Amino acid sequence: MSASAKKRIMREYTECMKDTPAGMKINFDEQNMTKWEVLMDGPEGSVYAGGHFKLEIIFPNEYPFKPPVVSFRTKIYHPNVSNDDKGSMCLGLLRPDEWKPPNKVVAVLRLIQSLMVEPNIDDAIEPSIGNEYKENRKEFEKSAKDWVKRYAK
């Protein structure tokens, strides 16, 4: 990774520290700054409220010309998060063809927070969960809350 890329990550971290979005904690290791661990609280009022989710952000070598790779390390029942042991996400800003270098990690974190309040059904990576959200909201909420209790406490 180039020195300028490291410098930019460092700057973004400093900015994040000055103005951390509510309900988040960022663990940063200066020795390995290309991998951030973020602890995100389920937003109040959402089905994930009360849960604590661990996320991993990996910066590619070409950062910021390529998007960071985000994954949920805590299992979450959500149409936009893959329902496997990877918890990967692949939408909006995070898609390589939509990412632009001035985008920042903070924007990514805010996107994730807003997706927890309202999933993006049109871009569901888990279509079955997306369908359930659309057609059987009660069932969806039950499973989501159940998973929070099971995995995110």
Next chain:
Amino acid sequence: MAVAGDDERTEELETLQSIYPELVLDAPFAAHIHLPVAPTIPLPVSFEPVQEVHRIAYLPPLRLEVDLPAEYPAEAPPKVNLSTSPSWLPPATAEILEKKAHALWEEYSGEQVLFAYVSHLQEAAETAFGLSELTLPDTVQTELLEYSKRMKRELFDKETFDCEVCLEPKKGSVCYRMERCNHVFCVQCLQDYLNNCIEEGDVNNVKCMSTDCGKPMPNGKKKERLLSPKELLQIPLSLQAVERYATIKRKKKIEADPTIIYCPRSWCQGAMRTDKYPKIDDVREMDHSDSEAEVPMEASPEEQPTAAGPEKRFVGVTGMDRLAVCEDCTLAFCKVCLASWHGDFVRCEPRDKNQLTEEDQASLNYIMKNTSPCPTCSVPCQKSYGCNHMTCFQCKSHFCYLCGAWLLPENPYAHFSNPGNRGCYNRLMDLAEGDMVEGQAQFGGARGAEQMADFWEHEAMRIQNELNAQDS
């Protein structure tokens, strides 16, 4: 006669010099100053013979010369002379401005007026002295345009910009302003980004990095323009990188065009000659910046081999002209049988696939086994990771990696959530870690299914043969 030191004129010129340090004293009571002319709205200027109108933001400065007679200020007005070099200010305008000195002196009834006059000129310069347009002889064109450009650059150099990519404040002298959209980035970040795109062959991303760039189109997507080779050289990128960019961009267009046939000589493999994609001769002159969405050029009629030659004879279907000429080695060959040109009257046999070299066969086999073709442009795609909703690297089509079906760009995932699509239902994330797990192709997408079908067909044949052998 008063001593210079006590003179009111000396006092006034000294005061003026402390306000405008650029004021130059030419004699005890004479001075000159250059006043910048940067109208708030750039002045439309055309040069004879009129071809195009240039909007000039910085005109060469106005030179004001003042000469204060002994009777000034009480009994005589200041003598002023206005000029520009090269001369662009119309004499009539200069005269009006010069008369203003007299008018001001009268208005001030014999008081010192130089400061008021200079302020007046400065104010008038902001509106280009009331000029709405200007026509000048073309002898001054280069000088005026160069001057404006140089001033722009000098002012830009002194400014400070926050580069949105490295997030650092940078002096204008190490920044670049994009020609079309005016976004500013530091040269280092632009070079890193663009060189990276060009190196990876991702020429469709050679465009402005800004998030709010590109005009929104009716379908909600943004239409962004690729940067022209000429602009890339200004940033500057190396000539070598820009040449690579232009070459790849052209190659992609040729590859996406199914009507283009390649030279059969294995050491050449150049594309056939066509007017549709002119060869690149000098990237420094290429200032067009086509967008990805641009409509391809209309096919142009083939060149006649010799202008005076016999009339073109059509063989078979009209327009089915089999003669092609390689643009690299100039071999004339037949588009159908790929043999060297045999004339119109020879019937050519379809190619025999055994003619492929071993190497070609091996790579063809690999492609057949391990890739899915894009349904639009047939470029072979291989998934490295992620879901089975693919976007073609070349033509941006959305398609399903498993079955090769086109997907709706607005809702590509519907394909995977429709139980009717038995093959793909709920399989969006199949093999998300990529085809090449531990170096072994696990699943070859659409073509993989064909391979499996072939395999089982062979297997069935083998079993049948075995059974037949047992029976006999």
